[in-house]
Amino acid sequence: MAKKSAKKKYSFLNxxxxxxxxxxxxxKNGSVKIKRTELKAxxxxxxVKGAKLAASGERVRFPVIGALVRREVKARKAGKGxxxxxxxxxxxxxxxxSKKPRWSFPKTLKExxxxxxxx
Numbered sequence: 001m002a003k004k005s006a007k008k009k010y011s012f013l014n015x016x017x018x019x020x021x022x023x024x025x026x027x028k029n030g031s032v033k034i035k036r037t038e039l040k041a042x043x044x045x046x047x048v049k050g051a052k053l054a055a056s057g058e059r060v061r062f063p064v065i066g067a068l069v070r071r072e073v074k075a076r077k078a079g080k081g082x083x084x085x086x087x088x089x090x091x092x093x094x095x096x097x098s099k100k101p102r103w104s105f106p107k108t109l110k111e112x113x114x115x116x117x118x119x
Contacts, residue, residue: 004018008047009058010050010053011048011062012050012060012061012063014064015046015050015069016042016043016046016047016049017034018046019042019046020034020039020042023038023039032112035045044113047062050062050068050093051068051101054068054069054070054101055070055099055101056070057070064106064108064109065105065106065109066104066105066106067102067104067105067106068101068102069101069104070099070101070102071095071099071100071101071102072095072097072099073095073096073097073098073099073100074093075089075095075096075097076092077094078091078092078093079091080092095096
């Protein structure tokens with residue numbers, strides 16, 4: 001039996017954790033120090049890596065803020081349309097098929113924004 005090589009899913013938290021472990025320096029008195037610029041660069045690089053994986057088709061989850069995935073947009077034929085405000089005829093251009101980013105928010109975040117006492 002041949003083993004299937006399971007592709008390891010991207011984990012934003014694991015990437016950040018491993019990066020912070022690599023950046024952390026312990027001083028003589030035992031305190032941990034991390035340079036702000038290095039931490040900023042680590043977070044930016046981790047987000048960029050996640051975005052590239054999402055562009056390749058993988059669903060990438062970012063804790064608390066949501067998930068990023070690639071969406072297939074179908075092609076659209078050219079045609080005629082009507083401007084709803086003026087009523088005049090308008091030419092609608094054709095659009096080729098494309099791939100676009102799609103961001104989905106978690107239910108808890110949606111509920112936080114929907115709750116009027118947070119406004």
